[in-house]
Amino acid sequence: MIRRFASNKGAVIGVLILLIVIGLALSADLLFPRGPWAMVQRPFLVPFTMDGFPLGTDTLGRDVAAGLVHGARVSLLVGLVSTIVALAIGVPLGAVAGFYGGWADEGAMRFTEFFQTIPNFALAIVLVAILEPTLTSITSAIAIVSWPPVARLVRAEVMAVKRREYVDAARLAGLSNFRILTGEVLPNTVSPIIVMASLMVATAILLESSLSFLGLGDPNAMSWGYMIGAARTVIRSAWWLSFFPGVAILVTVLALNLIGEGLNDALNPHLSRKGTA
Amino acid sequence: MRTVLSIEELSIALPKGADRPHAVAGISMKIAEGEILCVVGESGSGKSMTANALMGLLPPGVTVDGGRAVFDGQDVLSLPETERQKLRGSRIAMIFQEPMTALNPLMRIGEQISEVFAAHGMYTQTEREKRALSLVTEVGLPDPAKIMRAYPFQLSGGQRQRAMIAMALALEPELLIADEPTTALDVTTQAQILDLILDLRTRRGMGVMFITHDFGVVAEIADKVIVMEKGIAVEQGTAAEVLENPQHPYTRRLLDAIPTGRLPEARALEPAPVLEIKGLRKVYRTGGGLFREAREVRAVDDVSLSIRRGEVLGLVGESGSGKSTLGRTVVRLVTPDAGQVLVGGTDLAALSEEELRRSRNKVQMVFQDPYASLNPRHRILRALTAGPVAMGKPKPDAEAKARELLEIVGLGAETADRFPHEFSGGQRQRIGIARALAMEPELIVADEAVSALDVSIQAQVLDLLRDLRSRLGLSILFITHDLRVAAQLCDRIAVMQKGRLVEIGAVHDIFLAPREGYTRDLLAAVPGADWAAENRTRGFA
Numbered sequence: 001m002i003r004r005f006a007s008n009k010g011a012v013i014g015v016l017i018l019l020i021v022i023g024l025a026l027s028a029d030l031l032f033p034r035g036p037w038a039m040v041q042r043p044f045l046v047p048f049t050m051d052g053f054p055l056g057t058d059t060l061g062r063d064v065a066a067g068l069v070h071g072a073r074v075s076l077l078v079g080l081v082s083t084i085v086a087l088a089i090g091v092p093l094g095a096v097a098g099f100y101g102g103w104a105d106e107g108a109m110r111f112t113e114f115f116q117t118i119p120n121f122a123l124a125i126v127l128v129a130i131l132e133p134t135l136t137s138i139t140s141a142i143a144i145v146s147w148p149p150v151a152r153l154v155r156a157e158v159m160a161v162k163r164r165e166y167v168d169a170a171r172l173a174g175l176s177n178f179r180i181l182t183g184e185v186l187p188n189t190v191s192p193i194i195v196m197a198s199l200m201v202a203t204a205i206l207l208e209s210s211l212s213f214l215g216l217g218d219p220n221a222m223s224w225g226y227m228i229g230a231a232r233t234v235i236r237s238a239w240w241l242s243f244f245p246g247v248a249i250l251v252t253v254l255a256l257n258l259i260g261e262g263l264n265d266a267l268n269p270h271l272s273r274k275g276t277a
Numbered sequence: 278m279r280t281v282l283s284i285e286e287l288s289i290a291l292p293k294g295a296d297r298p299h300a301v302a303g304i305s306m307k308i309a310e311g312e313i314l315c316v317v318g319e320s321g322s323g324k325s326m327t328a329n330a331l332m333g334l335l336p337p338g339v340t341v342d343g344g345r346a347v348f349d350g351q352d353v354l355s356l357p358e359t360e361r362q363k364l365r366g367s368r369i370a371m372i373f374q375e376p377m378t379a380l381n382p383l384m385r386i387g388e389q390i391s392e393v394f395a396a397h398g399m400y401t402q403t404e405r406e407k408r409a410l411s412l413v414t415e416v417g418l419p420d421p422a423k424i425m426r427a428y429p430f431q432l433s434g435g436q437r438q439r440a441m442i443a444m445a446l447a448l449e450p451e452l453l454i455a456d457e458p459t460t461a462l463d464v465t466t467q468a469q470i471l472d473l474i475l476d477l478r479t480r481r482g483m484g485v486m487f488i489t490h491d492f493g494v495v496a497e498i499a500d501k502v503i504v505m506e507k508g509i510a511v512e513q514g515t516a517a518e519v520l521e522n523p524q525h526p527y528t529r530r531l532l533d534a535i536p537t538g539r540l541p542e543a544r545a546l547e548p549a550p551v552l553e554i555k556g557l558r559k560v561y562r563t564g565g566g567l568f569r570e571a572r573e574v575r576a577v578d579d580v581s582l583s584i585r586r587g588e589v590l591g592l593v594g595e596s597g598s599g600k601s602t603l604g605r606t607v608v609r610l611v612t613p614d615a616g617q618v619l620v621g622g623t624d625l626a627a628l629s630e631e632e633l634r635r636s637r638n639k640v641q642m643v644f645q646d647p648y649a650s651l652n653p654r655h656r657i658l659r660a661l662t663a664g665p666v667a668m669g670k671p672k673p674d675a676e677a678k679a680r681e682l683l684e685i686v687g688l689g690a691e692t693a694d695r696f697p698h699e700f701s702g703g704q705r706q707r708i709g710i711a712r713a714l715a716m717e718p719e720l721i722v723a724d725e726a727v728s729a730l731d732v733s734i735q736a737q738v739l740d741l742l743r744d745l746r747s748r749l750g751l752s753i754l755f756i757t758h759d760l761r762v763a764a765q766l767c768d769r770i771a772v773m774q775k776g777r778l779v780e781i782g783a784v785h786d787i788f789l790a791p792r793e794g795y796t797r798d799l800l801a802a803v804p805g806a807d808w809a810a811e812n813r814t815r816g817f818a
Contacts, residue, residue, distance in 0.1 A: 164649050166649065166651055166652040166660075168610050168642070168650075169642070169651075169660075169712065170663065172608055172610070172664070173637065173663050173664030173716065174635070174664060175667050176667075183663075187652075188653070
C-alpha cells in the first residue's frame with residue numbers, strides 16, 4: 001500500500017509540502033522567538049529589501065514571515081482538531097444509522113439533514129458569533145458544520161459492508177450487534193473515511209481562514225485568514241501583505257488534497273485510473 | 278468443410294509479476310463452418326484470454342506476443358484497430374457470460390439490435406427495425422413485438438441471453454464466440470439456450486467457439502474439444518474421443534471430477550431427527566404505499582421437512598425457488614412469518630434475540646462466496662475462535678480446537694495465523710467449513726457451498742464433506758442448484774419450486790423414478806444427462 005502511495009508523484013509532493021509546513025509550525029518559537037505580534041521594523045517594508053525580513057512587514061511593522069509561521073500552527077491545529085471532532089460525531093452516528101436501519105436510521109438521517117439544510121459557512125459564523133471567537137469555539141463550530149458528510153459516507157459504507165457474508169457468519173457465531181459493528185463492519189469502512197478526513201482537514205483550514213478574514217478569528221492567535229483580512233484595505237499599496245498568506249493557504253490546501261487523492265488511489269486500487277493488471 | 282478460423286501457435290504474454298509469464302502459450306486450433314469447438318478449462322486456464330485476443334479485447338498490460346489467427350485469409354491479430362472494428366460484430370460476433378452487464382440498461386431491446394446495423398451504416402431505419410424483429414423471433418423470444426419495446430431489466434436471465442444472441446447474429450457472422458454464455462443461467466434455461474445455439478449453427482452454418490468449464494455442456498453440444506490447463510492445450514480432438522477416451526491426465530482428472538450422477542449407496546440412518554421444519558412460511562413484500570398494492574413474493578410457502586441425525590439432505594431448485602431463503606431461515610438469519618424450526622427440541626424461529634445468541638451454535642452455515650464470507654482484515658484464527666469464545670469457551674481451548682479443525686479440513690494448523698487473501702477459493706471454503714465446525718453444531722447448512730468453485734476443487738470439497746459426514750456423523754442441509762452435485766453427496770433430495778416443496782425422497786427415487794413433472798424437467802435439463810446416463814449403465818455393466 002505504501003508502495004502504491006509512493007508511486008503517485010502528486011501525493012509524494014503533497015506529503016513533502018505538508019511536512020515542511022508542519023516543521024515550520026513546530027519550530028515557530030525557535031525561528032521567531034518574539035512572536036508574530038511584535039513590532040520589529042517600520043511599517044510597509046517591501047519584501048526582499050532588508051536582510052532578516054524577507055517577506056517585509058505589515059501595517060504595524062510586524063514581520064510577515066513570523067506571522068506566516070505562527071499562523072501555520074493555528075491553521076493546522078484547527079484543521080486537525082476540528083476534523084477529529086467531526087469524525088467523532090459523524091462516524092458513530094453514521095454507523096448506527098447504517099447498521100440498525102429502521103427508526104435509528106430515520107432519526108439519525110433527519111437530524112443530519114437538519115444540519116445540511118443550513119449553509120455551512122453561515123452556520124459557522126452564527127456559532128462563532130454567539131460563542132465569542134476563541135480557538136475552541138472556532139474549532140467546534142467548524143466541526144459542527146463538517147460532520148454531516150462523514151455521517152452520510154459512513155452510513156453508506158456500513159450498509160454495503162453489513163450485507164457481506166462474513167457479517168452473516170459473525171451473526172451465526174453469536175456475536176452481539178455491537179461487536180459485529182465495531183469488530184467486523186467498521187474496520188472495513190476505514191479506507192474511504194481516511195481519504196475523506198484528509199480532505200476535510202483542507203476544508204477546515206479554508207473555513208478557519210474565511211472566519212478570520214471576516215474578523216471572527218481568535219484575537220489572540222495570529223492566523224493566515226486574519227493576515228489577509230487585515231491587509232485587504234491596503235491591498236493596492238502593499239500587495240505582499242495578502243499575497244504571502246494567500247499562497248500559504250493555497251499550498252497547504254493543495255498539499256492536503258494531493259495526499260487525499262493519493263490515499264484514495266492507494267486504498268482503493270480497483271478505482272485507480274492506472275491499469276494495474 | 279471450409280475452415281473459418283485457424284489459430285496457429287498463439288501466445289499471450291502477461292505483465293511482469295503475474296503468476297506465469299504467458300496466459301496462453303502456443304495454442305493452435307481450427308474451426309470449420311458449422312462446427313462447434315468447445316474450449317474447456319478451469320478458471321485461470323487462459324480460455325477467455327484466447328477469445329479476448331481474437332476480438333482485440335485484451336486488458337491493458339496483456340499483449341499477444343506470438344502466433345497468428347487467420348480468419349478469411351488475413352491475420353486478425355496484426356490488423357489495425359479500424360480494420361478489426363469492421364470485422365468485430367459483422368463477421369465475428371461474441372456473447373458473454375453476464376447478459377445483464379453486456380446490454381445497455383437504458384435502451385430498449387429493439388433499439389439495441391437496430392443499433393448494430395446503424396453502427397455499420399446498413400439499411401434504412403424501417404428496414405433495421407424489420408430485421409431486428411425477425412431476429413428477435415428467430416432466437417425464440419416470446420411475443421417479439423412486445424420484447425422489442427422492453428428494457429433489459431424487464432427480461433429474465435435467459436431472455437436477456439437470447440437478446441444478446443440476437444444482437445450477435447444481426448450481421449450474420451461467420452464465427453460466433455460464446456464465453457460461458459450459460460454459466461449464470463438455471464439448468465432449464467441453460468438447456469434451452471444450448472438448443473438455440475445448436476439450432477442456429479445448423480441453420481446458419483456458422484462456426485462456434487464455445488468457452489466453458491462444464492464437461493456436461495461439452496457433451497451436449499461439442500463437435501471438437503480443446504482442453505486447456507494453465508495456458509497450454511493439453512488435449513484436443515473430437516468430442517467423442519476426448520469424452521470417451523481421454524489421454525491426458527488433466528482431462529481425466531477433470532472428467533472424474535464432474536459429478537456424473539453416479540448415485541451413492543443408500544445408507545442406514547438412525548431415525549432421530551436433528552431438524553424438523555413445520556409449516557414454514559416467509560413472504561417478502563416490496564413496494565406498495567398508500568395507493569398501490571405491495572408486491573408479495575412467497576419465498577417459502579408452507580414447507581415441512583425433517584433431517585435425521587447424520588443425514589445429508591439436498592435442497593435443489595432453480596434461482597428464485599426459495600431454497601436460499603429456507604436455508605437462511607433455518608439458521609435464522611431470516612425470521613419466518615409462520616412455522617417452526619425445531620432443532621433438538623427448541624424452536625429457533627420463536628427465540629428472542631438474547632436466547633437466540635446463546636443457541637446460535639446449534640446450526641451453522643457454510644456460505645457460497647468464499648471471497649465474501651471471510652473478513653479480509655481478520656486472521657484465520659480469529660475467524661475460527663470468535664464464535665466459540667462468544668459462546669463462553671476459554672480462549673486457549675478455542676485456539677487449540679481451531680488448529681485441530683484446520684488439520685481436519687486439510688489445511689494444516691500453521692495456516693491459522695494467515696489472512697484470508699493468502700488462500701485460494703477452495704482453501705477459503707475449507708476455512709468456512711472449519712468455522713462452522715468450530716461451533717460444534719448439530720446441523721450445518723451449506724448454501725451453494727461448492728457452486729463458485731472449479732470442478733476439480735469442487736470434487737475435493739465434496740470429498741471433504743463426505744469424509745466429515747462419516748467421521749463426525751455430521752448432518753447437512755445441502756442447498757444447490759446443481760442436481761449432479763446433489764447426487765454425489767446427499768442421502769435424500771428435496772426439490773423446491775416457487776417457494777413450495779415439490780418432491781422429497783431418497784436420491785435413487787428422485788433420479789430414477791421422479792414422481793413430479795417438474796423434477797423430471799430438471800433432470801432432463803442437466804447438461805450431458807444422456808452422456809452421464811450412458812456412463813452410469815456402463816458403470817453398472
